[in-house]
Amino acid sequence: MAEILKGAPVVAALNEEMAREVESLKSIGIVPTLAIVRVGEREDDIAYERGAMKRCEKVGVEVKQVLLPGDCSEDALISTLQDLNNNSKVHGVLLFRPLPKYMDDDRVRNTLSPEKDIDGITDLSLAGVFVGTNTGYAPCTAQACMEILDYYGIDLNGKKAVVVGRSLVVGKPAAMMLIGKNATVTVCHTRTVDMPAVCREGEILIVSAGRPKIMDKSYLAPGQTVIDVGIHVLVDGSMCGDVDFDAAEGIVGAVTPVPGGVGTVTTSVLVKHVVQAAKKVAS
Amino acid sequence: MAEILKGAPVVAALNEEMAREVESLKSIGIVPTLAIVRVGEREDDIAYERGAMKRCEKVGVEVKQVLLPGDCSEDALISTLQDLNNNSKVHGVLLFRPLPKYMDDDRVRNTLSPEKDIDGITDLSLAGVFVGTNTGYAPCTAQACMEILDYYGIDLNGKKAVVVGRSLVVGKPAAMMLIGKNATVTVCHTRTVDMPAVCREGEILIVSAGRPKIMDKSYLAPGQTVIDVGIHVLVDGSMCGDVDFDAAEGIVGAVTPVPGGVGTVTTSVLVKHVVQAAKKVAS
Numbered sequence: 001m002a003e004i005l006k007g008a009p010v011v012a013a014l015n016e017e018m019a020r021e022v023e024s025l026k027s028i029g030i031v032p033t034l035a036i037v038r039v040g041e042r043e044d045d046i047a048y049e050r051g052a053m054k055r056c057e058k059v060g061v062e063v064k065q066v067l068l069p070g071d072c073s074e075d076a077l078i079s080t081l082q083d084l085n086n087n088s089k090v091h092g093v094l095l096f097r098p099l100p101k102y103m104d105d106d107r108v109r110n111t112l113s114p115e116k117d118i119d120g121i122t123d124l125s126l127a128g129v130f131v132g133t134n135t136g137y138a139p140c141t142a143q144a145c146m147e148i149l150d151y152y153g154i155d156l157n158g159k160k161a162v163v164v165g166r167s168l169v170v171g172k173p174a175a176m177m178l179i180g181k182n183a184t185v186t187v188c189h190t191r192t193v194d195m196p197a198v199c200r201e202g203e204i205l206i207v208s209a210g211r212p213k214i215m216d217k218s219y220l221a222p223g224q225t226v227i228d229v230g231i232h233v234l235v236d237g238s239m240c241g242d243v244d245f246d247a248a249e250g251i252v253g254a255v256t257p258v259p260g261g262v263g264t265v266t267t268s269v270l271v272k273h274v275v276q277a278a279k280k281v282a283s
Numbered sequence: 284m285a286e287i288l289k290g291a292p293v294v295a296a297l298n299e300e301m302a303r304e305v306e307s308l309k310s311i312g313i314v315p316t317l318a319i320v321r322v323g324e325r326e327d328d329i330a331y332e333r334g335a336m337k338r339c340e341k342v343g344v345e346v347k348q349v350l351l352p353g354d355c356s357e358d359a360l361i362s363t364l365q366d367l368n369n370n371s372k373v374h375g376v377l378l379f380r381p382l383p384k385y386m387d388d389d390r391v392r393n394t395l396s397p398e399k400d401i402d403g404i405t406d407l408s409l410a411g412v413f414v415g416t417n418t419g420y421a422p423c424t425a426q427a428c429m430e431i432l433d434y435y436g437i438d439l440n441g442k443k444a445v446v447v448g449r450s451l452v453v454g455k456p457a458a459m460m461l462i463g464k465n466a467t468v469t470v471c472h473t474r475t476v477d478m479p480a481v482c483r484e485g486e487i488l489i490v491s492a493g494r495p496k497i498m499d500k501s502y503l504a505p506g507q508t509v510i511d512v513g514i515h516v517l518v519d520g521s522m523c524g525d526v527d528f529d530a531a532e533g534i535v536g537a538v539t540p541v542p543g544g545v546g547t548v549t550t551s552v553l554v555k556h557v558v559q560a561a562k563k564v565a566s
Contacts (some may be wrong), residue, residue: 106416123407123410123411123414123416123418124406124407124410126410126413126414127406127407127409127410127413128406129413130409130410130412130413130451130455130459131406131409131451133389133406135406157474158474158475158476159476160476160481166462168413168414172413172459172462175458175470176413176455179449179455179470179472182472182474184469184470184471184472184474184475184476184481185469185470186467186468186469186470187458187462187467187468187469188467189462189465189467191440191441191465191467192441192467193441193442193443193467198443198467
């Protein structure tokens with residue numbers, strides 16, 4: 001049976017580290033603060049926001065909620081972001097996307113200062129991931145995959161890693177971070193021919209396919225470490241990932257569960273980035 | 284015997300297209316102009332500069348040489364770049380690197396305006412490659428590989444591509460461009476285990492290993508298309524690439540020669556970017 005790479009201990013370790021950092025920042029008068037900017041009332045956003053607020057509270061990070069109506073103008077959103085850029089009491093800004101369709105996503109996201117871009121949405125944050133500079137922050141979900149691999153001591157040096165998905169939120173940044181850790185990295189996507197065969201070759205699999213249980217036993221091989229980024233709610237109300245967990249459990253060496261895997265660590269990475277941003281201000 | 288993917292016809296096609304574009308720009312009073320900034324007298328730089336000037340002349344692009352002494356200060360170089368940013372008659376700037384060791388490479392390269400960064404050295408140009416936006420320009424060498432594949436009608440959709448090397452000049456941007464063309468892309472590097480086996484799996488190989496003839500027959504397989512980015516001068520004065528050309532010719536489906544392959548196309552891509560930059564000013 002595969003080892004289950006639960007998110008909880010990773011979160012606990014990050015919480016402990018962050019609580020200590022926050023305390024030390026507060027002792028010099030800095031209260032690490034996250035602004036959450038939400039346009040409209042999308043349920044997914046509200047759920048994520050609730051989780052982020054709870055996690056922030058846990059370690060002493062302040063949260064400032066900024067809510068804009070679902071039909072707000074692009075300029076109103078831009079000006080909100082500019083105000084937050086100029087607000088020295090705010091260290092990180094989380095902006096929920098996708099934005100309403102009538103907005104210019106490139107213009108809006110690049111309004112945010114990279115130093116407050118704790119979820120890696122600006123071009124300069126993404127360049128940081130690509131180039132390996134220290135500008136901005138990596139997208140939290142991609143980094144959560146790396147935190148899990150790191151926490152469980154999974155060696156990446158010279159290992160074959162396969163990333164399923166080529167998004168800017170997971171696939172591409174995860175590929176860059178894996179290359180940075182000396183893995184040999186293959187990026188698969190919807191146009192990949194015989195994806196099961198490609199995936200079976202991976203010693204580490206990071207799966208962000210966006211389809212429930214799409215990775216069945218044909219994609220899996222003994223000894224693999226599988227990081228499942230997918231989160232889906234099935235009609236019966238139960239949750240699952242992109243990986244068929246039951247199949248994986250009988251085949252691979254280690255696998256993250258859904259729920260209780262990558263998702264929960266993502267929120268902690270968000271908090272970590274806010275604390276890092278506050279530390280940079282302090283230094 | 285493998286098909287030899289010579290650079291010359293690619294260059295000829297690009298030259299023809301560029302000459303036409305330049306003529307049309309000149310007819311509205313715009314003279315596409317490249318500034319070449321060179322610090323010191325490194326031989327490689329001088330050779331590349333000579334080639335670039337010749338290619339520019341061929342299609343009617345003006346060149347402005349800016350030469351700084353090998354011991355010039357970082358601030359002097361920065362101020363030179365700022366002047367070029369502000370000079371509306373200059374459309375593209377080529378800055379030779381590596382810079383002298385006492386300079387802050389990140390600071391210097393990011394001084395350049397992305398819209399004049401025709402060799403993809405700024406963070407915003409590189410973000411453009413990573414994100415897929417239209418900011419700045421891709422590194423010319425990486426794009427030269429893609430131009431060759433395109434010119435010779437090599438289909439990338441769903442194909443397995445292997446990139447050897449993870450630099451910002453070739454490996455990483457080439458990987459991103461291949462993913463953009465729907466290839467399944469693997470990035471190899473010095474830490475890759477059993478690189479020959481990984482390379483043999485590729486239907487397309489882009490090789491930027493930086494070592495003469497390192498890719499011998501053990502790395503190659505029938506039917507492959509091999510793009511060789513390496514350029515080395517051997518002790519007898521002859522030139523070779525990273526691929527053992529004689530071995531490749533008997534095994535693979537198609538291979539670029541050295542000299543006369545990627546290198547020559549790179550210069551044309553540089554010119555193309557200058558013309559594109561001038562066209563953006565015109566529109």
